[in-house]
Amino acid sequence: MSGAGAPLLVVAGEASGDRIAAEVLRALGPAVHAFGIGGRGCRAQGMETLAETSDIAAMGTLDVLRKVPALGRSLGALIGRIRKDPPRAALLVNFTELNARLGRALRRRGTHVLWAVAPQVWAWRAGRIHALHDAVDRLAVVLPFEELLWREAGYDARFVGHPSAEAPRLPREVARAQLGLAKGRTVAVLPGSRAGEITRLAPLFCEAASMLTARGDVDEARVLVAPWLDARARGELERAARRAGVEIAEADAEHGASPLLSAFDLALCASGTACLEAALAGLPTVIGYRVDPLTYALARRLVRTPHIGLPNVLLGRRAYPELLQDAVTNRSLAATAAALMNDAQKARAKADARALDALLRPPSPGPFGARVAALLDPWL
Template sequence: MAGELSGDLLGAGLMRELAHRHPGIRFEGIGGPAMRGEGLEGLYPLEILSVMGLVEVIRHLPRLVGVRRALLRRWRADPPDVFIGIDAPDFNLGLERRLREHGVHTVHYVSPTVWAWRQGRVRGIARSVDRMLTLLPFEAAFYEARGVPVSFVGHPAADRFDLVPDVGGYRETVGMSGNDRILTVLPGSRAGEVARLGPAFAGAVAVLLARHPGLRVLAPMATPALAEYFRGMLAERGVETAVTLLEGCSAEAMGAADVVLTASGTATLEAMLLKRPMVVAYAVAPATAWLVRRLGLLHTPYFALPNLLAGEGLVPELIQEAVTPDALAAAVEELLEDQDRAATIRARFTALHEALRQDADRRAAEAVEAVVG
């Protein structure tokens, strides 16, 4: 059960490894094109689970509850050997708990950010899973300290990316030369993210182009619809013709960049694995931000994945009201100009990459086998 494209890739790798080890295995659930390519019988479209934020989930709650009830009925009547929830914790963990109560083995792949906010959730997680699979080492330490069965498997993306990126090759792929100064901008992979971050990102691009006329700007977008949406924001700032919008190609566009300006999420991991200095922004719906602050739910000094892994503010991160065109432009400009800092960041990223390179698909499959027996 995967809730977004990043989970779809994780699920596909795990499925491939399990199928190799157990010929004849059958998979059913929710996934995207990668999981379907590995033989998943899709019961619902992937997009049905792609909801972020407290307020956003509430709006879609009736539909989500209906889907979860239908799946629970299906798997009570015909229990699987193991249920693997991939991310989407608000949906999957409740389903896992109910299935586990009925004797189904359960594994959750990708830890929720329970170490960062709403730490009380760990008690519910302990009732829901036979084993948690984490992508990051500090997550496994968190669960071990609280008695939850856990395996650190590493991150499959760290296995895919080379330790030394081919920057020249990436630049050739996206039509840029070795002498170009390149900024790659990723305002998000969902419409909600682009709505919240896109205007500030477009404004930052306008500020930077005014100060650095020779700067080349790439903007890889997840879908054509999002590309047009962001193009309108760039047009409002008068810079749409100065930005090269790409469909997909996010890894190539980041690999070609001197600096990456990105929404928080999977892109920060890829930028780190590509050894690209970055500025990270994060914003949720205002009501969600108000609830988190009001209830004191946040328990981490950082939200950008490279900073969490490093345990320090390695890359600039801006959150909520701090995400402004001028602030983003200033942070990007500092990384463009300070070559010593950029070199230090790249060296730290290499060490973090090595720590995450664990042959994750194999280790995840072994953990699933251990749960099933």
Template structure:
């Protein structure tokens, strides 16, 4: 009877992490066909064939106040994952983002002799940089998705590999803009994308603002249409209560439909991974975000970089407007999108800057490179 393959534990707490972890496991299985996996995640991990110890859909929140409201459930999830690590003793734990939770899980796993690979590096270069040494004590290897992160970890003696961003080389359209507009039935009038986020608290806090901004734009631009991208973790009902009252021409698409999104003339997006997807498609955008007041105040004390949007962080300067907290209002958002739609030179300058983001990230397949790194940590020669 054949020996069972190595056992990997994957821990992802949010929608983007769930997708990244699933892509990793699928690539790892190509290199090590007998590999098995357990862990925490959502629908993408389950579909990839990972045995879930805990479904993370309920704990994908951000901000101190939001985390405090879900603290009991987050604590229960951490207990389940710690116990699973002790019981199964996986050959490798791969932590995908979800920093504070995975820090504690990694510490527990390391204590019982489990190797730890951390993917989507905690942004200690942006906030609480002193924690890098602590991460170095509990992580065997840091896999980073941005090239500028490598020298930071090297300077602190943390083993690090730049594997490439998981979206690089994957965010692209398969149809021309004209073909896509024909397929989806979009008229040759302004089409504005709405990306309200993948978490319930984001939808509640930001979708009404996005819809109010859309209403202003509909009044200014005759025939304006709107495309709302619904994340896999967001239930239909969570959107419908807001959309029913909006008298707008809104088309809802589910999942990562880059052909549909690529039809947009401009996009209003919540801060997060989605901003990078929009950037890689070369679409002018506005980035918005709101947190509970306490979470925002604490973040301002800890964050040491001037931007929250990934396109601006990667560029090292402001190439798209960010409206945060009280500035994230319908008037500001609609005003900036209106400028993009009216001023062709302004819109083209943004597109030109966004092309530089694709050049920075390159075409390296982050999931494949990460799988090779994980396989090496499992003792395989690849």
């Protein structure tokens, strides 16, 4: 990406946000010189990174508190660079608290702000929907019902489809060969991408997979390791898998687990992008999640949706079983997953995958990154 392009600030506060921002940068090409906060995906597109996405990614109140020093350093570096090289436009992805503050400061300076992947106000703290008017010019939303929700609140919101619905998927036998899987029944283990998720969930998920194989419910299991995991999280995941006797496999360098999920018959997933990817692949899926006790206590007061898994939210019903907090144990995960290993559940999962795909497909053609980039074009 040439230094002569229009300056574009990018702040992607999660691993999934880094992948989304990278797709947009790929579509924009040399028309911009991007700088800001990102990860390996953004760097691969030539972005000048002032801080790493992994340094500020957090889930839960205690996780955020632990990240405060890194957040302060990141914000300081950003402000210094913005003063030196004011961007014409900004692409903000995820990480609501930092990006809301940043968006307000940028718009006061005359920078146009596009927010991709809107905060999930429909799930919790609904009042936040009115808090971003001075922080954003336009919203690119990835869930179909969000466009009307944000427009009714006075925002310029555009539904651009969900990137997971467009992720490539290998033919089943090709994916199995790549993973070294035989012809038996298999379970994919996807315990999240944040360090806190790995710490809380990976041991339980790996032990559950081991139980499923020991009891003969499945023949093999694989823990799919995202390439964007930081070294500490990866080390914890590898230790959890080793202790449980479950093999590890590398996910796709660009698209993560999605291309390989066709190899499996069942999935154990953390809530988040992974469970949506598994559902779109047509897999019977168990969704499990734990946060720190303080975050959970706050969430019980604030959360407005009966579901935590995106597939269930989109379908409006508990199509995929959810286990939360103390209900997430190795035994409960294994027992819930075993109950899904029958023809009726598999057929239902395939039908639900088709329904989800139809919901998440965009109204206009072209790749996801290009659709988001088109919303930035008038400002560059």
